[in-house]
Amino acid sequence: MATGTDPSTARSVRSPSVKDVATRAGVSLGTVSNVLNRPDRVSEATRSRVEKAMADLGFVRNESARQLRAGRSSTIAYVMLDASNPFFTDVAQGIEDAAEQADMSLFICNSDNRASREARYLQRLQQQRVTGILITPVDPSHPSLDELSRHGTPVVIVDRVGNTEDHCSVAVDDVLGGRLAIEHLLDLGHERIAFVGGPESIGQVRDRLDGARGALAGTGASLTVVHTSALSVAEGRSAGERIAGLPRSSRPTAAFCANDLLALGLLQQCVGLGIGVPDQLAIVGYDDIDFAAAAAVPLTSVRQPRRDLGRTAAELLLDEATNADHEHQQVLFTPVLVARASTRRT
Amino acid sequence: MATGTDPSTARSVRSPSVKDVATRAGVSLGTVSNVLNRPDRVSEATRSRVEKAMADLGFVRNESARQLRAGRSSTIAYVMLDASNPFFTDVAQGIEDAAEQADMSLFICNSDNRASREARYLQRLQQQRVTGILITPVDPSHPSLDELSRHGTPVVIVDRVGNTEDHCSVAVDDVLGGRLAIEHLLDLGHERIAFVGGPESIGQVRDRLDGARGALAGTGASLTVVHTSALSVAEGRSAGERIAGLPRSSRPTAAFCANDLLALGLLQQCVGLGIGVPDQLAIVGYDDIDFAAAAAVPLTSVRQPRRDLGRTAAELLLDEATNADHEHQQVLFTPVLVARASTRRT
DNA sequence: CGCATTAGTTGAAACCTTTCAATTACCGAG
DNA sequence: CTCGGTAATTGAAAGGTTTCAACTAATGCG
Structure with a gap:
C-alpha cells in the first residue's frame, strides 16, 4: 500500500515545533518550554500531557533556535592534525571522554596537515559559535589563533605550545x-x-x-x-x-x-x-x-x-568557557x- | 598595561550582528544581507562600504540564525564505529573529500562500538538538523535508523547493508x-x-x-x-x-x-x-x-x-538531500x- | 469570609539572519 | 517634461526557542 503519494512518507513535512506541541496539548508554548527546561515548575498532569503530545508528534528540539537564543552552542571542537596517525585519534578519545562527562557535543575536524583546510574549519566553527576549540595546529604561532581568542572563542592548543598570552596549552615535554x-x-x-x-x-x-x-x-x-x-x-x-x-x-x-x-x-x-x-x-x-x-x-x-593530554585539554577549555576568573595555563606532561x-x- | 578591567579584553562582548554592520555602514540590514548573499545586486560603492564595516567590527556570520531561517544546516555527519581502526579513518577521509567538494561541513563522531553513545549522537545530530547522516552502525537493523529516515533526515549506511527500504548503503562484497x-x-x-x-x-x-x-x-x-x-x-x-x-x-x-x-x-x-x-x-x-x-x-x-567507499556514500547522501527524485540504492564494491x-x- | 501567598500558566519579546514585496532614485526615450 | 523601465535599496515578516514579567487559580491562615 505504500504508494508514492502516501503523505506519511512525504519527506518535506516541516518538523513539529513547540507551538505545535502546545496546540496539541492544549497549553501555551511557554509551558512546553518549561516542561523541557524546568520540569519541576510544571504540574504532574500537564507535564505528562505535554510529553504525550511530544511523543505523538515526534517532536525534536531545534538546536539552531536554542543556540540562537542562548548565543552559544553546547559544542566544542577538536581540529586534529592527522587523522591517520593513531596518536591523534587517541588524544581525541580523551577529549571525548571529558566532553561526554560535561554533556557537550564534540565536533571532530581533520586538517590533514593543510593550513587551508584548517583555516576553513576554524572559520566555520566560529560561525557556529562553538563554545571552544581544541586544536593541534599546523602552525602554532599563526595569528589566526590569537584572533579567535580575542574574538571570544576560547582556544586550547594541544600537543604544542602556542602564544601563552592568549590561550592554554597542553603538551608533553x-x-x-x-x-x-x-x-x-x-x-x-x-x-x-x-x-x-x-x-x-x-x-x-x-x-x-x-x-x-x-x-x-x-x-x-x-x-x-x-x-x-x-x-x-x-x-x-x-x-x-x-x-x-x-x-x-x-x-x-x-x-x-x-x-x-x-x-x-x-x-x-x-x-x-x-x-x-x-x-x-x-x-x-x-x-x-x-x-x-x-x-x-x-x-x-x-x-x-595521550588520553590524559586530550582530557586535560578539554577540561581547560571548559573551564575557560564557564569560569569567569579563568587563568591561562600551560600544562606539561612527562613522557615515559x-x-x-x-x-x-x- | 593589560589590567583585568581593560574593556578591550573583556570576553562577553556580544559579537556584532548584521544590524550593527548596517548601522555603521549607514545602510539597511537588508543591504548587508545582500552583500553577503547576492553581491551582484549591490552597487560597487555600497558593497565596499559594507565590507569595510564588517572588517572594522569583526563581523562573523551567525550560523545558528542562518540555519534557523533555512530550516537545514549545511553539515553532514559521519558516525564512525571505531576511530582507532585505521580502516574507518580512511573511510572518513573519503567522505571528507566529497564533503569539501560540495562545500559542506563534516561532523565526525565516534560511537566507539557502543550503542548508547551512538544513540546519543544520533539524537544530537537530529536536533542540529543536519542535512544527513552517514553511519557505520553498531547494529544495522536497529529501528532508530529507519525512524531517522522517516523523520526526514537522510541516512546512508556505510560498510553494512541496512534496511533497503529506507536508505542507501555502500558496502564491499x-x-x-x-x-x-x-x-x-x-x-x-x-x-x-x-x-x-x-x-x-x-x-x-x-x-x-x-x-x-x-x-x-x-x-x-x-x-x-x-x-x-x-x-x-x-x-x-x-x-x-x-x-x-x-x-x-x-x-x-x-x-x-x-x-x-x-x-x-x-x-x-x-x-x-x-x-x-x-x-x-x-x-x-x-x-x-x-x-x-x-x-x-x-x-x-x-x-x-576505503576512500571510494566513503566518497560514494557521501555522494549518495548529498544526492538524497538535494535531489527530489532520488532513489535509494545499494552500492557494492569489489574487493581485491x-x-x-x-x-x-x- | 477575606487576604496573602504560592503554584501553575501565559504571551510577548528577543536572539540574528534571509527573503521578498514595495519603494526610491535614476536614466533614456518620446 | 513626462513616462516607462531598470537598478539599488529598504523594511517587515518569518523561523523556533527561551525567558520573564504578569496573570490566574488555588491554598492556607487568621
Missing part, C-alpha cells in the same frame, strides 16, 4: 622525551646513534632532537641525523635504506626515531634487508601507539599520556620510556 | 572477499586452513566466513574456525596462542583473519613463538590498512576501496586481494 630515549640507549652501551626525523619545522622534531643532543653532551657517543621529509611509515623505510647503505664500521648501532610511524618503517626495512633488530640496530620510537607493541619486534618507545624487544640487550 | 582469500590459499596448496574472527554477530565476519566456506566447498581442504571476541590486535595474539597449541600434524598451514588487526596480532604472536611466516603459517588479513604493508612480514590482505610476503610460496 619533548625535550625530556628525547633525553630519555638517548639515555636508554647509552645505558645499553651504544656509542653511534642515529636520529631519524624531520622536517625540523615541526616543533616536536626540534625538541626531541634537542633533548637527544643534550643527553649526549659530554659523553663520547656520536649522533648522526638522518633527515626525513615527513613523519610517515614510508619515510621510515627510506631512512632505513640510507642507514643500511653506510659501511658497517661507521653505521650507527641504534636509532632514535621522532615518532613510531618512522620507527615502524625503519624496522620493516631492517627486517627486509637482513639487519637484525636489536642486534645490529636497536630502535627507539616515540608515541607508543598501539601498533608499536604489536610490531613483529615489539618497539621500545617513549610513551606520551617503555622498553621492549627492539632495544633488548643481547 | 565481503562474501567475495572471503572467497578471494581462500582461493589464494588454495592456489598455494594449503589444505588445512583456519578462519580467525568473531564475534559472528558482526555482519562482516559472517559474510567473510561464508565466502570462505563457499570457496572451500568441493575441495578437499578443511576449515577450522578460531573464534575471537573482538576484531583487535590483542585478540589476534590470543588466537595465535591457540593455533600454536595445536599438534603440528593437525595444525593449519594457513590462516585467514577477519581483519588486519587480528592478522597483525596473530603475526606478532607467531614471530614470538618461533612459528615461521609464511613457512609454517601463511596469513591473509582483511582491509589492507597501511600498517599491513608495513608489518615486519608484509601482510597479504584483501583490500577494500593484495599478495605480499606473508603468503609467499617458499
